[in-house]
Amino acid sequence: MPSDKTTDGRVERSLAILEKAREDFHSALVATSEELRGLLDAGSGSAEARAERTAAELGAFAVGHIDVDRFSAFEETGEPVAVTVAPKLEAASRTLQSLLDRGDDLFLVRAEAGKDLREVVSAGLARAGRAFGAARTVELARSGRYDEAQHGEWLDRFPPSLWSGRERKLAPPIVVEIEGTDLLAGGLADFLDGAQKIVLVVRGPAPPAELSRLITPGLMVVQAEDPADLSVLAETEGPAVAALLPDGAARFVHLPEDDGGRGRLTVNHMPEDEPKRALGRVSVYQQAEGLRHLASLAAGWGLAAAPAAAPSGDGAAAPAASTAADTLAAWILRQADLPETG
Amino acid sequence: MGDDTAVKTRVKSSRVKTARYPQCTVEVVSDSGEGAQKCGQTFGAVSAKMGNGVWTVEIIPAEIQPPPRSPAGASGNRIRIGEDVVTNWGDRTNVAIAFNEQVLLARHRLNAIEDEAILLVENMWATHKDEDIRAEWAAAMEELEGANYRIIEVPMEEECLAIVDNPRKGKNMFALGILCWMFDRDMEVTRAEIAHAFRKKAAEVTERNHELLELGYSWADSHLDVRIEVKPGLSAENTLVMNGNQAIAYGAVAAGMDLAAMYPITPATSVSHQLGEMFHKFGGVIHQAEDEIAAAGVAIGASYSGKVAFTITSGPGLALKTEFLGLSVMSEIPLVVVDVQRGGPSTGLPTKVEQSDLLAALFGQPGDAPHVVMAPATIEECFHSMVTARRIAETFRTLVIVMTDANLATGVQPFPRPVLDPAWQGSLPDMSPVPEGKPPYDWDEETGLSRRFVPGTPGGMHTLTGLAHDEHSKVAYASAVNQKSSAMRSRKMAVLHSTLRPPVVYGDEAGDLLVVGWGSTKGAIEEAVDRARAEGLTVSSLHLRFLSPLEPGLKAIFGRFKRVMTVEINYSDDPDLPYITEENRRRGQLAWLLRAQTLVDVDCWTRVLGEPLQPGAIHEVIRDHISKGSAS
Incomplete structure (x- = not known):
């Protein structure tokens, strides 16, 4: 594999492909920030400011039909923000503004060589996730349920493990610039939920089929050389992970399951040479296993070899059960429909 | 427009004439399921994207699957395009393209076709193997030729068979090709619109439809001798093209609605279809309840918990929701209800337009249940009204009924792309x-x-x-x-x-006659007023957006006119009919309301023809009323 130590504009092109997801998150950020500013201003703002806000809230249909100055006089301004709560709301507002000020940088993480990919991604998402933390802080503070000991860190970091299902649907996309020797895909599975999109822009030699380990029915997984091949990411509403690798790596696209319940895997390129040397923590054997895994999925071997012992029924696949007790436990877990945490 | 001579065979002329008109009305009609509506909608969308003013109206049979080749089964689309903004469906059709002669006959008998109109009709029926069909064709053509139309026979099926095995699935795109040639539509825009329309189907479907489009275009180029120019005079940039139900759905999203609870009912259902495509992306939930009553209950429950909820229905559904609407008022839980009105009491005329729910919306809840009723007048207003309705419902902790109708629901019109404002999403409920x-x-x-x-x-x-x-x-x-x-x-x-501000009078502030309307009739009324004023008549109009509470200052405005009359799409007794007296006459619903609220002797002219009002008909009424006023 030829060495490639630069990203040659691939970062910018990856960000461009994630434009819609970025805009969705950015719009939510703007709306939350303005809502919070409105809350802080309510009651304390001038009559003109209140009328201006009322005019905006009433929209275009009201123009010419409603006297917004009069209307705003009847708007509920809410109880004045309590003195003890106001500083926390101001802090949340500053957090949201600081995220807005970062612009595209909010969605980009440049990992130093040798860093653990899982930790890098977690930190990047926890940083952008402060938007969710700020919104939650406001809700809790206003309803008197804020507890500094429990919620005090949320404006500094709000990791994906705390995100609700709805927040995961609005997950900030992230582009991670990383050394090929640090490409260990396994840890990324923790984040691939909701609408999370992760693009890895890889510098230098990398394991040839590392992302094949992440292929699961509902997940879009792409390995490519040309950023244009990532355009499929913009078409999925679900989670997706992609890596832009140097020339010579496997190139494939796994589309999430369709109505028939089957994902569609297309392998565009398989390296001809067997891996010959370890790359970072990935041994030659592990690299070869990645390639074999991809080949087997492409050939349909993986589907045919699915464990036959899995109990039937609705819900997500459970671990294969070896005893009657395990079978019962697995069934109960599927039926329990446990609420999401966080 | 066009030649006086009826042409029974294909026209082939070496010289193509181009006639220029400020506006033109086109109809595409077929049996149900032959795709005339898709043809008409695409033609309308393409015209809007080229910068023409557009208003489309669906021609929908009362039955889901009426017998084929029956006048009652005519299904399709009327598209009025203009150099400038078009606000209503106009009077009569200038160009019609029909997939059989019976549906064309239906439009003729409804007096929907203009003198000298160009009629293009599928001619396979003339030589059909079934003798009865041939006889029907002959009789229909005899009747049509009695009028002053230019009839052009088109071998649609014969031509389409070159591309598709089942021309029933292809004639519409062939017809679209003919219209594109006649009106010089941008074929790139048309191809893109077709690709969008079939985006959920296999790529071959789009390719096949593109081929049929090209075939129709080239057939027209070889055989027709008249083209019509309606110059695009508007900027198509930053313009959206959609119908009123789509606008309601997008408006609900813009207004930050969290939940739409509904039970399917024509013609309101497509609001939920549109929401179903995109509501979830904005965190919204669409809930199809087990019935209309439950839908209202779910919406009230969601609103009670702090969410922004609305329910969508039509007249029969509004009746069923009555008790729950009273609960919203009594418990002061904000609720927005969209009533897409259709015709008739009971199940009535599901696919036809009427404005007959006004009094039911105002007073339908037993007990005293004061609430807000508002009515958007255009498709653009359908969008924006949702933002305002939400704000009013929350500020006043009450029920807001937004009344549209089948004309707005299915009509398509371009309008400026709204500049979205995060403030429309409202504020979080106060939980301090x-x-x-x-x-x-x-x-x-x-x-x-x-x-x-x-x-x-x-x-x-x-x-x-x-x-x-x-x-x-x-x-x-x-x-x-x-x-x-x-x-x-x-x-x-x-x-x-x-x-509320007093309404603005369209035209002079005083005069012989003031026409008052509400809802979808605005465009037709104002066009009629313009025509009457061009003749020197002193007539003005007024269009109400708030029906409860009524907009202020009406009595003063009415006092500046010699006569005041409402124009509405609901039933009223004609004063000249048997047994009808001043004392027992049932008036238009807005007229009734205005008389009660202002004590002014407000007259009315209303029709329940199942279709939008024509500006020409309103113009005649204006003339008639002013002449009566002069005589008295």
Whole structure:
């Protein structure tokens, strides 16, 4: 594999492909920030400011039909923000503004060589996730349920493990610039939920089929050389992970399951040479296993070899059960429909 | 427009004439399922994207699957395009393209076709193997040729068979190709529109339809001798093209609605179809309830919990929701209801337009249930009205009914792309701790307004009831309690009324006649007024957006005109009919309301033809009323 130590504009092109997801998150950020500013201003703002806000809230249909100055006089301004709560709301507002000020940088993480990919991604998402933390802080503070000991860190970091299902649907996309020797895909599975999109822009030699380990029915997984091949990411509403690798790596696209319940895997390129040397923590054997895994999925071997012992029924696949007790436990877990945490 | 001679065979002329018109009305009609509506919608969308003013109206049979080749089964689309903004469907059709002669005959018999119109009709029926069909063709053509049309026979099936095995699935795109040639439509835009229309189907489907489009275009190029130029005079940039139901759906999203609860009912259902495509992307939930009543209950429940909820329905559904609407008023839980009106009492005319729900919307809830009723007048207003409705419902803790109709619901019109404002999404409900002792209905004695308590608010726990209750939401039957709570709920309407501005008169501030309308009739009324004023008649019009509370200053405005009349799409007795007297005459619903509220002798002219009003018909009525006024 030829060495490639630069990203040659691939970062910018990856960000461009994630434009819609970025805009969705950015719009939510703007709306939350303005809502919070409105809350802080309510009651304390001038009559003109209140009328201006009322005019905006009433929209275009009201123009010419409603006297917004009069209307705003009847708007509920809410109880004045309590003195003890106001500083926390101001802090949340500053957090949201600081995220807005970062612009595209909010969605980009440049990992130093040798860093653990899982930790890098977690930190990047926890940083952008402060938007969710700020919104939650406001809700809790206003309803008197804020507890500094429990919620005090949320404006500094709000990791994906705390995100609700709805927040995961609005997950900030992230582009991670990383050394090929640090490409260990396994840890990324923790984040691939909701609408999370992760693009890895890889510098230098990398394991040839590392992302094949992440292929699961509902997940879009792409390995490519040309950023244009990532355009499929913009078409999925679900989670997706992609890596832009140097020339010579496997190139494939796994589309999430369709109505028939089957994902569609297309392998565009398989390296001809067997891996010959370890790359970072990935041994030659592990690299070869990645390639074999991809080949087997492409050939349909993986589907045919699915464990036959899995109990039937609705819900997500459970671990294969070896005893009657395990079978019962697995069934109960599927039926329990446990609420999401966080 | 066109030649006086009826042409029974294909036209082939070496010289193509181009006639230029400021506006032109086109109809595409077929049996149900032959795709005339898709053809018409695509033609309308392409025209809008090229910068023409456009208004489309669906021609929908009353039955889902009427017998083929029957006049009652005519299905399709009327598209009026213009150099400038088009606000209504116009009077009669200038160009019609029909997939059989019976549906064309239906339009002729409804007086929907203009003199000298160009009619293009599939001619396979002339030589059909079934003798009865051949006879029907001959009789129909004889009747049509009695009028002053230019009829052009088109071998649609024969041509389409070169590309598809089943021409029933292809004639519409062939017809679209003919229209594109006649009106010089941009074929790139048309191809893109077709690709969008079939985006969920296999790529071959789009390719096949593109081929049929090209075939129709080239057939017209070889055989027709007249083209029509309606110059695009508008900027198509930053313009959206959609129907009123889509606009309601997008408006709901823009307004930050969280939940749409509904039960399918024509013609409202497509609001939920549109929402179904995109609501979830904005965190919204669409809930199809087990019936209309449950849909209202779900929406009220969601709103009670602090979400922004609305329900969508049509007349029969509004009737079923009645009790729950009363609960919204009584418990002061904000609720937006969209009523897409259709024709008739009971199940009536599901696919046809009417404005007959007004009085039911205003007064349909037993007991005294004061609430807000508003009516967008254009497709653009359908979008924006949702934002305003949400804000009013929350500020006044009440029920807001937004009344559209089948004309707005299915009509398509371009309008400027709204500049979205995050403020439309409203504010979070106030969940700050409730001060000690503050009750859930802490009515301001002057305004009737009170803070909304959302579950989870510290100190805000209370029992919710639809029974008469006091400030503490405790069931209370004491005589003074109901008097006071009724007054407080009613006072809110007076407060809202105090914020409304007097309506703006279209035309002069005084004159012989003032025409008053509401809802979808605005475009037709104003066009009729323009025509009458061009003849020197002193007529103006007024279009109401708020029906409850009524916009202020009406009596003063009415006083500046010699006569006032409403124009509406609901039933009223013609005063000259047997047994009808001044005392027993049933008037148009808005007329009834205005007479009661202003004590002005407001007359009315209304029709329930199942179709939008024509500006020409209103123009005639204006002339008639002014001449009557002069004579008296």
